[in-house]
Amino acid sequence: MSLFYFVAFVAIFFALMTIFTKNPVHSVLYLVVTFFTLTVHYILLNAQFLAVVNFIVYMGAIMVLFLFVLMLLNLNEDTEPMKSNLVKVMGVIAGMCLFATLLGALRVIEPSNEIVTGNTDIGLVKHLGNVLFNEFLLPFEISAILLLIAMIGAVLLAKKEVKEIKKA
């Protein structure tokens, strides 16, 4: 139980570090740590499959992609554009307001402070696989197509344009 609060604290800390660090490379590294703490949260929820996927996809694929792009573009602390302090303060205030509003909403709704009622084993690969390949087979296939299209789109976008030979 205390493990949850500890991991939550770590996650919040590194999330804050992510957005406030000036150096973008450091930001990415802090984000990786944040995602790792989230993976721990998944394990605590006994959602083993998600934990693994989160680990592989987010920490592995996505974050590496970010890092890769950062390095490709050769961004570092010196070139990092920063907003004025006023805008920063305003942004923080807006974020706090949003949080306050969400908390307020939670208080107004007053959900029953639930504890686990159902089967805690649902997060296992076996169970999820059953659901995924029965009930959600079609969305699963469609998401495969989505990934394919995203891949094609990414390649097309990032490809260097061949300059057209202008005809006289």
Added chain:
Amino acid sequence: MENIVTQIQGVPLNHYIIFCSIIFAIGVTGVLIRRNVIIIMMSIELMLNAVNLLLAAFSAYRGDPTGQVFVFFIMALAAAEVAVGLAIIIMVYRNTKSVDIESLSKLRW
């Protein structure tokens, strides 16, 4: 296994909601205070993950696997989004030699 069940049962659902709200608000703040497009995208990933975790928490508490399946789909979508988004950023950088969101001020009348 017993250990894990007690772990979960020890934490009220409300705390998950508050925790995820904090992460989400941090993501929003990140979007607002940074100018680097890549950092902004990372903040968006942060928000997505906050929502993912909340979905998984609800799923576990309700004993309904659908929520976790949704998280899986969101991850697939996030992967696609990042791939395309980063490609766009590269294109922008190639054209403006900058990843500053302020340089993209053409979205006007």
Added chain:
Amino acid sequence: MSELIWLIPLIPFIGFVINGLMGNRVPKALTAIVGCGVVLASFVLSLFVYFEIAAAREAGASGEIYVHLFDWFTVGKLHVALSFLADPLSAVMLLIITGVGFLIHLYSCSYMASDAGFGKFFAYLNLFIFFMTILVLGSNYLVMFIGWEGVGLCSYLLIGFWFKNASYASAAKKAFVMNRIGDLGFLIAMFFILETFGSLEYGTVFAAAASMPVGSSMLLIITLLLFVAATGKSAQIPLFTWLPDAMAGPTPVSALIHAATMVTAGIYMVVRSNILFTLSPVTMEIMAVVGLATALLAAFIAITQTDIKKVLAYSTVSQLGYMFLGLGVGAFTGAFFHVLTHAFFKALLFLGAGSVIHAMHDEQDMRQMGGLRKALPITFITMFIGTIAISGIPPFAGFFSKDEILAHAFQHQPVLWAIGFLTALCTAFYMFRLLYLTFFGKFRGTEEQKKHLHESPWQMTVPLVVLAVLSVIGGFINIPEALGGHHSLAAFLAPIFEAGSAHAETLSLSHSTEYLLMGVSAGGALIMAFVAYNRYVRKETLPTADTQASKGLHKLSFRKLYVDEFYDALVVQPLNRLSVGFYKYVDRSGIDGFVNGVGNFFIGAGKGVRQWQSGHVGFYIMMMVISVIAILLYAVFSI
């Protein structure tokens, strides 16, 4: 044969389609053959129908041929069938339309030969024959109304045939608008008929009407509305001013549509509905007075006109007024007889005038003519016959028909007869004036015109001769008993008037009175002919030029009694001013101001608001977050 009467309208329609589609792409000869041929075919069919009906009448039957083509539509209690009815009345009308129509088609072949719109002209003429035959053949008011509207359309198209001339085009519009006023009366009359009798079929309506009391107010309304329709189509006061302007059309059109056939549609309609009118004496009185007033007024105007076609146009209006006088005093047969004879001699006069105009190279002013009798002998002789006929000098056609009307008028009210007689004197005067100015005296045109004077080709003279013969003998089909005749036409038409005969006046004058009336009118006409001869041939008086000031009655007549100016001041100008007022104050400042104001408001608002669209994505995101917060707050507090 009798089942095929629908072919009579259909054949000219086919001609219209062929000529209309071919236009000027085929040789003119082919167009002329098609255009004349279809009308000739209709004429032959009409002859067959006539003989069949005549045979039936000989045998004592009513001679009606009823052909039901199909049910047109059924709405509620309204059943309308597209059906045709040929009876003695429509048979005679068919003969006039297709017979005179054919002669005029033949005439047009030559008259219009050099016109660019040759094919178009024949297409319109054929279309007119189609609609006119529909009008007389229809077995209910709605089918008649189709023809009624259709001939109005053709009249408009043909008056405005040379539409590049702005004044001709506006004459066409004038005719159309005036006719529409009358048509509205017809339409409303149909609604009343439907409401009262529950049907538009002649048979049903007339059978039901026969049992209604004399002077019923519903019948009064219906007949008054029908009379309004007739005043529009047949150019009576107050809607007569379009007919003189209609002379803008080619001369054959004036002869066919605006003298012989279309303008008599109103009389045909009244004769057809005679039972309704005989049961409504008030309408009859109004009709007699309006007809007589029109006859006198038009004759008065005609005396001073210098345009040869204008004289004939006012003469037509005057003669139509005569016919309405006849209808008003109950002389239905007499009025219809006059339709018949008038069709002959007025078509003849118009075609003769056309021949003169043709020879004079489109000169219509009689002051530029004179002495044409040597150059145009056939035209002169035929027009002379026509003039005698219209003046009412025995034994030519006009004498008999006009006299029958006058005799009825005398019996009804001698004052009516007196005014009618005065009109007849005017008629004789202006017609002989026209004849003398055109054909006698010295030639007053240019040398250029004199060189080219020529008699018209056979296509134009043959119709003249045929019509002249008909003008001579046309009167003999209805010789009154007083002159030893049998009233053949009246006997032939008897079934049409059978239902209303109980209420109609019959001529009960003694033969000696009739002889006296005939003698007076014939003598008067001869005297007027002599007066005109004295003034225009012996003294060689010329009508004054337009620029020269004229005085008193003469000026009043020359200026056409200022009727057009009166209408202009009474109707056109107020409407114009009202429209301008609406345009300036309601449309420009009211509606436009409002619409533009709304537009300006949003343009201004847009200018202000678009400052927010700075293009900075960061700003947009900030706004989005604030909005999300606001929405959440709203959702939270509205729970």
